[in-house]
Amino acid sequence: DAGVIQSPRHEVTEMGQEVTLRCKPISGHNSLFWYRQTMMRGLELLIYFNNNVPIDDSGMPEDRFSAKMPNASFSTLKIQPSEPRDSAVYFCASSTRTVLSPQSYEQYFGPGTRLTVT
């Protein structure tokens, strides 16, 4: 398997521009997670989907951030308008966990997208 695929790997944009990050989960995984890593806050969850449905978006910092999962093999995280404080590494992860299952399963992370907003 190719693992979790993210694109682009690096993105440099100017403040005010729209940024779209993309993720393809591991085939057969039904849960998808978006995380952000910064020096100040470490790794933190932004949002996660189960069976393409957003379950918990309490980590999304503000209305400028939105995420979609139109099908089981694709998700996007959009920032509009972007700000310098959004500069971070954004990771996507997937797992086979289900909401109804009492157990949690192993999450696998993509290589991340390094976003720089100037």
Added chain:
Amino acid sequence: GIQVEQSPPDLILQEGANSTLRCNFSDSVNNLQWFHQNPWGQLINLFYIPSGTKQNGRLSATTVATERYSLLYISSSQTTDSGVYFCAVVNSGYSTLTFGKGTMLLVSP
């Protein structure tokens, strides 16, 4: 929410040395994972270990869920082991990973 504390925060080793990294968590968990973030930023799965002991080559891990801690052992360390080691847990009754701040390991030749 659940608290995850890792120790030590930094560690410098000579190549060939052994080390133990610790992860304490404040509540019951149903998922615990150890990751290695290499110098290129990739998060590599080391262990999925909500309880018990596992071994993979020079690395092994033990989680004692009843006492709320996990240990990661690195034996005969190599320079390629350098990077940040993260412990992450899923609090029972919840669904998402909470990460510790990590242990930064530098193995010198």
